[in-house]
Amino acid sequence: MQAALGRIADRIRAAAGGEGLRLRGGGTKDFYGGPLAGEVLDLREYAGVVTYEPTELVITARCGTPLAELEAVLAARQQMIPFEPPHFGAGATLGGCVAAGLAGPRRAANGLYYGSVRDYVLGCSLMDGRGEALRFGGQVMKNVAGYDVSRLAAGSMGTLGVILEVSLKVLPLPVARATLRFAMDEPGAIARLNEWGGRPMPISASAWQAGELAVRLEGAQAAVDACCAKLGGTRVDEGEAARYWQGLREQADPFFAAPGALWRVSVPPTSAPLALDGRQLIEWGGALRWWKTDAVAGDVRASAKAVGGHATLFRGGDRASGVFTPLDPVLARLHRNVKAVFDPAGVFNRGRLYPEW
Amino acid sequence: MGAEESILHHTESRVDPARQRAVAEALRAFMPAHAVLYREEETRPFECDGLSAYRQRPMVVALPETEEQVVRVLRTCHSMGVPVVPRGAGTGLSGGALPLAEGVLLGMAKFNRILSVDAHARTARVQPGVRNAAISEAAAAHKLYYAPDPSSQIACSIGGNIAENSGGLHCLKYGLTVHNVLRVRGYTVEGDAVEFGSEALDAPGYDLLALSIGSEGMLAVTVEATVKLVPRPEVARVIMASFAQVETAGNAVADMIAAGIIPAGLEMMDRPATRAVEEFVHAGYDLDAAAILLCESDGTPEEVEEEIGRMKAVLSRSGATQLRVSESEAQRLKFWAGRKAAFPAVGRISPDYYCMDGTIPKKRLGEMLGFIAEMEKKYGLRCPNVFHAGDGNLHPLILYDANDPGQLHRTEEFAAEVLEKCVEVGGTITGEHGVGIEKINQMCVQFGAKEIEVFLALKRAFDPGGLLNPGKNIPTLHRCAEYGRMHVRGGKLPFADLPRF
Known part of the structure; x- marks a missing residue:
């Protein structure tokens, strides 16, 4: 592995001044x-x-480790990566998972399973734009020594450096699970999900589309049973439920095959229904609204901004004007400065996060 | 640190009176006289935070009441080249808010309003001077609370919690400050408005929210935060388990996690700690046990019933000699009262104590305790131990008498050795109290020169002139070279190109 590390460093040093990596x-x-x-x-x-x-409750692995391998190693000990990262294909790796910073259906869970990629990153090593390997954070859950660079790496789209190695906090697999379905309109689903989010219910995922709300419960057997009794709805067969949540996580659900660009609209969970044309799928207790729409970028971004959120052009569409919501001038300055700390020559993933760098 | 302890590090640098007057006058141009303090008797109360061993009177204290005033303090200081040290409630344990002799102390205590509680969205918008516990009190009517609960929660402020990424007794299950703050609004050192995070679950670009939390007030000044509120569990019960050996108790912690159980709280105290506490609060601890574990389950009544059963089974299998389960809320609080009073209780049996905050992988607990016992002999000082056992965060408390200068010195050496041992076993020098000024030398052991250079560059990315709380958290490489105990990786001595003194 030392040789592989050397080859990576050589490529980085050779790339300075060129087209970048x-x-x-x-x-x-x-x-x-x-x-x-x-x-x-x-x-x-x-x-x-x-x-x-x-x-x-900690696993440390190198960036090229397939996510599937990591999940299998954990599952053998009845543990899991809590944030259900989407793979989007057979070869997904840990490095890509952390760099993209994407979490799946469990992101907005009530209680123990709450959190995104950055919430479970405990430490990482990075190779910066000079080919130097740097180590931040560690392998313990509580660690406030130095700035929290390892969480900064999550979602950085590879623009800060090569994420060589990552330590993740992991959690035990839930003892019990159940999925319930309810016929419900959009405002009703948003209201209900936020109301339930304020109660000690073991809700670990939610999805609303086309007049139907699905809710997944995970936790102690007694808690799941009691919650099923309290919420009512229609209990979904476990095999079917597992396929449904997997379909959302991997965007294999038929919703994602509909025509139009796919927008990821991240909003405060109580936001009223967004007035856009197209089809919508709501996850994360109301906080994540997927839109299949041909609306122009400006309109999608404006409707997200109006409620304090932001919109990302996730797949397809006209990507010329950038895919992530532009930053205000002060934040843009801080981003450029942070980028320059790690990659002053702009070697890594040019334009992948923001067109300017 | 003990309340009555005397001063370990007291510098009284002389301030240029003309400079002091000029800065005070510049601030008084837009702030009332009572909000700009500079006379000795006025600035004395601000000379230290919760780490009273380090004291320094600030040149000027500014106590703004409006956001406009904060911006103008920052702009004024920036244009005059005056360093600014932000301060919340002043309860920090690592000297993060220690003033600078040539600096302005920016006291945010007057920003103490809870701006809104949104029960439906389960968030609260608060000003930085709001006390941690006040947020949960305001949310209680909605059966919600703010989860991170540092022991000082009745006094410490959310602004300080954000600066330090504070933890607490329940962070194994509910996370640290970084997991419970959605958004921070504030100003850069130049007085430019910034917002990190958002009231959605993420924000575009780099996660500057995560970077700023725990940054010890060195990247920006917080004026408002949105925190996450979570449903108050319907029930909580705690098991008190006794163990004949500390190592057995440590193994029980690992067995609990291996069984797939994440307790809401999992705390350990050794016999010297339980004895000190029992005299003080009469929590009903088993004083014959070499160590006790407090293991909490919370949730719905059905869930807690099920989990307590599983926990008891694990603890018995792991060799607990006695198990008691709280039968009422009053009894649960009594069991916890002892743990929460551990520091003041130790303060009663010794003139002074020094609290450490290292974190280690849990499997190294036995080795670490053995090391601490050796250090007790080596330095001739006692050291009771309380731990956040679930997450490996240790709070060994070295007992000493500050009136004996030899003991002071031995205490510092003792603490340094323990922190360095934490790094050696794969842990960290600070789990939740911060580096501040106290552990700045140990940063040289925790990190290599390249990482420290990155930290210093990150600081410059936000604060090119180095005016916001300079000198805390991140040591200069010269400081590391002088300290002499360094992080050595792969047998290579770092700072090879630096001159030695």
Whole structure:
């Protein structure tokens, strides 16, 4: 692995002043973010679980480790990556998962399972634009020494450096689960999800589309049973439920096959229904609204902004004007400064996060 | 640190009176006289935070009441080249709010309003001076609360919690400050408005929210935050388990996690700690036990019933000699009262104490305790231990008498060795109290020169002139070279190109 590390460093040093490098794992998220630029630096050879201590609830693995392998290692000890990262293909890697910063249906769970990628990142090592390997955070849950660079790496789209190794907090698999369905209109579903979110119910995922709300419960058997009795609705067969949530996580659900660009609209969960034309799927207790729409970018962004949220052009559409919501001038300055700390020559993933750099 | 302890590090640098007058006058141009303090008797109360061993009177104290005043303090100081140290409730344990002799102390205590509680969205918008516990009190009517609960929660402010990424007794299950704050609004050192995070679950661009939480007030000044509220569990019950050996108790913690149980709280105290506490609060602790574990389950009544059963089974299998389960809320609070009073209780049995805050992988607990016992002999000082056992965060308390200068010195050496041992076993020098000024030398052991250079560059990315709380959290490389105990990776000595003194 030391040799692989050396090769990565050599590529980075050789790239300075050139077209830059495009960091790539399995390539399953090539569609996400700005246009692809630079020579591919394939990171799959830097792979493998480094340490896994089930009783510490921490796993450390190299960036090229396939997510599927990581999940299998954890499942063998009845543990899981809590935030259900989408793979979007067979070759998804840990590095890509952290760089993209995307979480799946469990993101807005009530209680123990709450959180996104950054919430479970405990430490990482990064190779910066000078080819230096740097280590931040650690393998313990409480650690406030120095600035929290490892959480900053989550969602950085590979623009800060090569995420060489990551330590993640993991959690035990829930003892019990159940999925319930309810016929409900959009305002009703938004209201109900927020109301339930304020009660000690073991809701671990939710999805509303086309007049139907699905809710997943996960936790102690007694808690799941009691909640099923309290909420009513129609209990969904476990096999079917598992396929449904997997379909949302991997965007294999028929909703995603509908025509139009796919927008990811992130809003405060209580936001009233957005007035856009197209089809909608709501997740995360109302906080994530997927839109299949041909609306112009300005309109989608304006409706997100009006309620204090932001919109990302997730798949398809006209990507010329950038896919992520533009930053205000002060934040843009801070972003450029932070980028320059790690990658002053602009070697990594140019234009993948923001067109200017 | 003990309340009555005397001063370990007291610098009384001389301030240029003309400079002091000029800064005070510039601030008084837009703030009332009572909000700009500079006379010795006025600034004395601000000379330290919760780490009273370090004291320094600030040149000027500014106590703004409006956001406009905060901006103008920042702009004025920026244009005059005066460093600014933000301060919340002043309860910090690492000297993060220690003033600078040439600086303005920016006291945010007057920003103490809860601006709104949105029960439906389960959020509260608060000003930085709001006390941690006040948020939960305001949310209680909606059966909601703010989860992070540092022991100082009745006094510490949310602004300080954000600066330090504070933890608490329940963070194994409910997370730290970084997991419970959605949005921070504030100003850069230049007085430019910034907002990190949002009231949605994420924000575009880099996660500057995560970067700013725990940054010890060095990247921006917070004027408002949106925090997440969570449903108050219907029931909570705690098991008190006794163990004949500390190591057995440590193994029980691992067994609990291996069994797939994440307790709401999982705390450990050794016998010296339980003895000190029992005399003080009469919590009913088993004083014959070498260590006790407090293990809490919370949730719906059905859930708690089920989980308590599973927890008891694990603890018995792991060798607990006695198990008691709280039968009422009053009894639960009594069991916890002892743990929460551990610091003041230790303060009663010793003139002074020094609290450490390292975190280690849980599997190294036995080794760590053995090391601490050795250090007790080596330095001739006692050291009771309380731990957030579930997450490996240790609070060994070194007992000493500050009136004996030899003991002071030995205490600092003792603490440094323990923190360095934490790094050696794969842990960290600070789990939740922050680096501040107190652990700045140990940062040289925790991190290599390249990482420290990155931290310093990140600081410059937000504060090019180094005027916002300079000198805290991140040591200079020269400081590390002088400290002499350094992070050595792969046998290579860092800072090789620096001159040695």
